[in-house]
Amino acid sequence: xxxATFGTNAVDWEMRISHDRLRTERLARLRAELxxxxxxxxxxxxxxxxxxxxxxxxxxxxxxxxxxxxxxTRHSDPIVWDFxxxxxxxxxYNPWLDVTHSEADADPHAPHHGATRPRLESGxxxxxxxxxxxxxxxxxxxxxxxxxIKRELEKFGLLNEPLGVDLVELPVLFALQQAGITxxxxxxxxxxxxxxxxxxxxxxxxxxASMVDAAYEELYTFLRPGVRENxxxxxxxxxxxxxxxxxxxxxxxxxxxxxxxxxxxxxDRLIRPGDPAFFDILHSHQGYRTCYYRTFAVGSASSAQRDxxxxxxxxxxxxxxxxxxGATTADIVSVWPxxxxxxxxxxxxxxxxxxxxxxxxxxxxxxxxxxxxxLDHPEVLEEGMVFALETYWPSAxxxxxxxxxxxxxxxxxxxxVITKFPAEDLxxxxxxxxxxxxxxxxxxxxxxxxxxxxxxxxxxx
Numbered sequence: 001x002x003x004a005t006f007g008t009n010a011v012d013w014e015m016r017i018s019h020d021r022l023r024t025e026r027l028a029r030l031r032a033e034l035x036x037x038x039x040x041x042x043x044x045x046x047x048x049x050x051x052x053x054x055x056x057x058x059x060x061x062x063x064x065x066x067x068x069x070x071x072x073t074r075h076s077d078p079i080v081w082d083f084x085x086x087x088x089x090x091x092x093y094n095p096w097l098d099v100t101h102s103e104a105d106a107d108p109h110a111p112h113h114g115a116t117r118p119r120l121e122s123g124x125x126x127x128x129x130x131x132x133x134x135x136x137x138x139x140x141x142x143x144x145x146x147x148x149i150k151r152e153l154e155k156f157g158l159l160n161e162p163l164g165v166d167l168v169e170l171p172v173l174f175a176l177q178q179a180g181i182t183x184x185x186x187x188x189x190x191x192x193x194x195x196x197x198x199x200x201x202x203x204x205x206x207x208x209a210s211m212v213d214a215a216y217e218e219l220y221t222f223l224r225p226g227v228r229e230n231x232x233x234x235x236x237x238x239x240x241x242x243x244x245x246x247x248x249x250x251x252x253x254x255x256x257x258x259x260x261x262x263x264x265x266x267x268d269r270l271i272r273p274g275d276p277a278f279f280d281i282l283h284s285h286q287g288y289r290t291c292y293y294r295t296f297a298v299g300s301a302s303s304a305q306r307d308x309x310x311x312x313x314x315x316x317x318x319x320x321x322x323x324x325x326g327a328t329t330a331d332i333v334s335v336w337p338x339x340x341x342x343x344x345x346x347x348x349x350x351x352x353x354x355x356x357x358x359x360x361x362x363x364x365x366x367x368x369x370x371x372x373x374x375l376d377h378p379e380v381l382e383e384g385m386v387f388a389l390e391t392y393w394p395s396a397x398x399x400x401x402x403x404x405x406x407x408x409x410x411x412x413x414x415x416x417v418i419t420k421f422p423a424e425d426l427x428x429x430x431x432x433x434x435x436x437x438x439x440x441x442x443x444x445x446x447x448x449x450x451x452x453x454x455x456x457x458x459x460x461x
Contacts, residue, residue, distance in 0.1 A: 003206040003409055003418055008244055022200040023055040023096060026193075027078070033193040034074060040161025041073035042186045043149060045129070048361040049166050049190045051287055054078040054123070056094060058086045060247040060284070066169055067129050071149060075156040081127025081148060090124035097123035130171055137171060146175035153181065164189050195358065195366045196384040201288065202409055205359060205386050208245075208285035209407055209418045212292045215239040215281055216421040223298050223429040225273050229253040229266045236281055245283045249363070252280035255298075259401040260394040262353065273299045274444060276308075276400030277429075282363055289363045291388045292419050293405035299430045300444040308395035309402040309426040315354065315391040316404050323381060323408055323415040329369045330378035332356060332389070336371065342394060347372040353392040359407055360386065385410040386418075402426070 006016040030053055034042055044050045047063045050070045058068070062083065070080040080097065082090060090097055127148060128141065135141045153159040163176070164186020176183050197205065215236045222235055233251040240248050253266035255277040271277060278295040295312075297305055318335040339350035347370065356369025367379040367387060390405040404423055408415045433440045441451070449455035 003202055003416055005206050005210045006203060008207065017200045017203050019055075019200075022198065022204075025198040025200070026052050026055070029196070029198075030072065030190070030193040033189045034072065037164065037189050038162065039164040039184065039186065039189065040158035041071060041153060041156075042164045042166075042189060043168075044070045044166050044186075044190065045168055046166045046187075046190070048194075048287075050080065052190065052194055052361055054080045054094075055096065056080050056082070056090055056124075057287065058083055066132060066167070069127065069129060069145065071152055073152065073156050073158055074161075075158070076152065077123060079123045079125060079152065081125050081145075083128065084126065087124050087126040091122055094124060130169055132169065133171070142169070142171035142175040143178075145172050146179040146181070149176065150179045150181060166190055191366050194360050196382060197360060197386050197409075198384075201360065202384070202386060204286050204288040205290075205407070205409075206418045208283065208288050208290045209292060209420070211240055211243045211245060211285060212281045212283065212290050212419070213421045214243060216279075216294055219279065220296065220427065220429045223271065223277065223296060224431055225271060225275075225298065227271050229255055229269050229271070232277075232279065233266050236279070240281075240283045245285055246287070247284040249282040249284060249289065250280070251282070252278075252293075254278050254403075257399050259403075260398065262392065262401065262403070271298055273430075274302065275299075276301070276305050276395070276402070278401070278403040280403070280405065287361050289359055289361065290407065290419075291357070291359055291363045291390075291405060292407060292421075293390060293403045294421055294423055294427075295402045295404060296427050296429045297442075299428065299433070300440070300442050301426055301428055302395070302397060302400070302445050303443060304395040304397040305400045305402070306426055306443060308393045308400065309404075312391045312393040312402040312404050313424065315393070316389060316406060319356075319389050319391070320406065320408065320415065320417070323410060324413065325381060325383045325410060327381045328378035329356070329367050329374040329381070332369050333371045333374045336391070338371065342392070352390070354390070356387055356389040358385065358387045363388075381410050383410050383412050 044053060045066045051057055053072055054070050068082050070078055072078045129145055130141045162182045162184045165183050166187045173183060218239050219232060219236060232253045236251045237248045255269055255271045256275040259276050275298045277298055278293060280293045282291055295309060315336055319332045322331050336354040339347045344350035351372055358365030358367055386409050388405050388407045392403050394401040406417050407419045408417055428442045444451045453459050
C-alpha cells in the first residue's frame, strides 16, 4: 500500500477522497463492533465518537463542553441531539441523517398490526446536556437527556439491554440509571471500530501530516536567537490555518534547558545560540489529527546534543524496523530503554517519553505502545492501523534532549512513514556565522571558549 497525498479540492478528473464512502465505511465498522458486543445501543458525548458515528461537526469550541450527544442502536441509524440551531442546519445539509427506521405498529386497529412499517424521522434533533453543570440541577436537563434516550430504546425494544456510553457527566449518568437504563462502558466499542483506518481515513491522515511538513519548513527558516517559543507557536498555527486546518490543537515548543525534563507546555522563553529546540505539532484536517515531533539545534549543536539525537533516532529506527502485521506492541517497546536508563524511577514517571499511540479523529487511540502496559498486555498490529511512535533522550550535559516522532501506516508487508520532514540526523537551524578563518563549525559546545584549543587546555598558558 502506498499512501497518496491529494490536493484538498474535490475534482471530477481524479478519484480522490470520497466523503460519502468515508461516512458509509465508518458507520459500517461501528455497526459491526456494536453487533459483536453485548450492548443494545451506544450513546456518545465525545465529539470524536459523534463525528465517527454521524459525520457531524459544529466546531472545536464545543469539544470540552459535553453539550451534544448521539445514539445508535442495533435497530436504528444515528440520532444526533445538537446545540440549538446546529440541528436545523444538519436537517438542511446532512441528508444522511434522514433515515427510515422500522418500528412495530402501535395501533391495534391497524390492518397490519404485528408487522413493522417504515417511518421517516429525522436523526438531526435539538437537544442539550447540562453545560458541565452550569444549568441549575432543578432545571431537569439531565432528566431530559435520559428521557430522550429512553424513548428511543423503548421504541426499538432495547430498554432492557445494556447501553454503552463513552463518557458522561454524573447527573446524566444518574438520570439514565433512574430511568431504568443499565449503563456500561461503551468506549471500547468505539475505539475498536476506529482502530483500523479506511483508505479515505489514511488519505486524510496523510494530508494532515503533509500540512505539518510545510509548517516545519517555515519553522526551520524562522528559528534564530531572540525568537520566543510562543512566537514559534504562532507561526506554526498560521501556516496550518492558511493551509486549511480546522483546528490547531497544540504546538509544544520546548527549548534550551526546558528540554530536560520535558515540561509538555510552551513558554515565552527566548531561544539562544546553541539551544536545542523540539516541537510537537498537533492539528486536525477534516477531523484527522497529527502528533509529529521534530528536534533542531539553533545555530550550532553541542556534541552532547548530537549524541542524544543519535540515540533517540536509533531507538526510533529499531522500533520502525519491527512494524508489520502480526507484530505486537510488546515487540516494539522491548527495543526501547527502561525508565531507569534515562533517569526516571519507573515507567509511570517516564510515561509518554518512549511511547506510541494510534492517530485518527483523536491523537491517542488504539494501539498504545508503552513499557508501562504493553509487555503485559500486548496488542497485535494489523494492516490499516495508523499510529505514531515517539522517542526521547536527554543529553549528557544535562541541558538539552532530543525528541523524535514518526507516524506510520501498517501495510501488508511492513509499514510506511507518512511524516516526511527530514529527521534522520540533527538539523541545525538559524544563521550561519563566519569568522576570519571561515565558517564556524555547526558542532560547538555550549561555552564558546571550549571550542578553542586553549579553552580546552591543549595549549599551555
